[in-house]
Amino acid sequence: MLQATPQSSLLEDFTSAATQAVATVQVVDRTPAALGDAILHAASGATRILFAPPHNLPDSLFADFASDPRVRMNPTPEEMINSAAGVTEAFAAVASTGSVCIDVSYERTGMVSLLAPLQIAVVAAETIVPQPRDLFRADVLDGSGLERDFVFVTGPSATADMGPLVRGVHGPHKLHIIVLR
């Protein structure tokens, strides 16, 4: 069934579900220039951008972005808690829920994807799976979900505890997802 779902329809479903979850989704070409433009445009207001380098996607893809002077790959503790945006890769995404999956076992990935008000996640289109349960299957993404410490991130942080629904609580207030074609 998984193989029978064309990836283009998964991308459509993913985009629609993520938008429903109040994330923004952008699909770009898989080139350093296109990715760099997309990230820097999304984080255009930020004076400092936290960046946890990728472990699945090639480093070179992020080269244009990483050369920007606002980017911090080894932030001080002050910078870690006082930056406007945080950029990480996601090793997978989920079509039915619009989630991106962030591996938090890599150094700083958990904090970079959590502490800044704007979260930017970069994910490859071919890693979109149909449903959350697929991350718990050995035959999906080479069993990529089975050993990792990871977080399904679906939209920005939110609460209804203070009465009305409020987006932006302890975690990011905004989630921007960049899908690589």
Next chain:
Amino acid sequence: MASPVNPADISPRQVANKSDKKALLDAIRMTLNVQSSAVRLNTQTFNRNRYTATALLPDYSELKDRARQIKENAIANLPALLRRLEVSVRANGGHFYLAKTAADADQYIRDLLLSHEARLVVKGKSITSEEIKLNHTLEAAGITVAETDLAEFILQVADEQPSHIVAPALHYSRERITALFKRKFTTDLPLDTGEELTKFAREKLREQFIAADAGISGANLIAADSGSLMLVESEGNIRMTTTLPPLHIAIAGIEKVVPSRLDFGTFIELLPRSGTGQPLTSYVSILHPPLKATPFAAPGKAAKPREFHMVLIDNGRGRMREDPVLSEALYCIRCSACLNSCANFETVGGHAFGGETYSGGIGGSWEAGTGKLLNARFSELCTGCSRCVTQCPVRIDIPWLNENLRQRMNFEQPASPAKSAFGAMTGSAPEDRVAPLQKQFFANYHVLARAATRFSSLANASARLPFARSLMESVVGLDRRRKLPPFPRKTWLQLHAEQRSGQALASKPGLPEVLMLADVFTNYGSPERGIAAMHMLRQVGLQVELSSCLPDGRAAISQGMIATARQQANDMAQMLRPYLNKGTTICVLEPSVLVMLRSDYAHLLDDPATAATLAHGKFLEPLQLLWSITNDQRLDLAQIFPASGSPHGTRVFYHSHCQQRTCDAAWQTVEILKLCGFDVVTSSVECCGMAGSFGYKRDYYELSMAVGEDLFAQVRAAEAEGGPRTMVASGTSCHEQLWAGMGREVIHPAELLVGTLA
């Protein structure tokens, strides 16, 4: 007599323990007065969202079966799983502690924090930590505990217990939070919107996340194979708690353990959808701590290595596991579907329908299992309406748990000659004769009803006498404000015997043989509905026989008089067995009796062969039967029962019965009425609030009417455009509640259809 306390002055903590009935009654008054509108709004939103979200799962039912199976196996193999888990946690480099009691867990965590010289702890939401009163222990040791889930933060500021297992402060409206914060904090910040309140709390807590020495989280599930946790949240506070501080302590009940991380795949689909009705919450973390990434070191502080402790708590769960009834409660994944789909819960919330920690339909079993039986007294608010049963992702039979708790509480009552004599006279099983008079009265309603119909003019006249009502109120707790429906002069069986000769309609060949069950509610209370239902079925050519009238056990089981219900169920099964053996369809007018026969009897029948016959029997609600005949025979209902000929008009408001919906026997009525040409508006409430005898009881009259108000408001809304509608309902209780609330006649769908024939 002392003037009653103003309900607004009752604090939730004062009435958290409801082992004393007065606390329960005070809690109901307080919540109706102070919390009801916020609780209604929030639970009903969750409820609607859950229906929408689960409908989008194509294999919802299979997922529930799988979840149930995983939990059944896990609880059965729990000792081995715990051993396996301990090995996994240690292999990951973590520490593992299995606490026998709440005090053991508290002490372990306190000593651990003290040995790390931890002064500030950030905490994610953990209802289990409320159960063991962890904050109290830590604060007494001089450790500052910052609750970081905004709902828990509110409760910490207000010093209140949770009112809901997923959204523990949902009894607070935005306005009340503003008032609370303005009272408790000095700040220049405006606190008049949800955004402003959130910003205020976020800034306060952000400082604490950064400075924290340790983080304490709960766990939604734990996998034995890898020591993995599944943590479900939306605010990001659990991520902070598990990511930033060097020391992470996860606490959970032992029932949270499942064999494998692969099992998370089933629950991740079910849990958020069943809870808040979201496909997924903002963050679901899958971790097998200690995390490999370096923890946060505040500016100027040295980085410390990560350390992880898993503290699992027994605190009565082992005993629950050995209990043939309560063990089912261990399957609970704490999603709150049973709270949000419960009409009583939607109206009062967990400060009335809950104890010191746990709330809602499942809460009684947890309070009794982790504490004392009498702490489950609030589970009296479970009316057995069964709406939660099909909503539970692990298919827990919650009414059955509550009926058993009720039985155990009955058994704690002292025997008395009056109760024994009353029980013997009315037919209570010997062991149930310790139950309070009120319970025995309602459980044996058929005895009273039989006598009352025999002397109906006397009974009806005395029911109107103030003296008689005051006596009924003081002896059996029948609220005097409840208008009693008059007893008919003749029973359904008597009317049927008289009419039989004149009613010879030609029966069509090839149709099933039908036995109409003369249930006690219809036979003694509203025979005209029974007559109409038989007329309706004969009209399409069915041959319908009427059974004799026996009590079915519904009234008894709802009072926790299970032995009496068992006796009645076995008699009923003996009567039905020959019919079922020859393939007769049993048609049941009263939905609560239908569910009794279809599912509750599985718990009650002594003889396995009879139980198997019943389990395979065909039990249908009359319009459900009509629907299947309509389809088989390709009947044109608009020809047979044309709405245009209805003396009640074509505009109707239809309210189906809670248990009728649970057993999937309600939509057929709506379809039929539409096909006949009626203009139908349906209710969308979970239950009318009457729920058998519940709404008749003095103690619960106000609550029952408050629940009913949602239904009455829907009738008024439906009539705001285009004028009055004929009120149509399928259940006896619903008739009485609608009649009480709207002051107008209510008819059964069969009466509406038969009316078109004249």
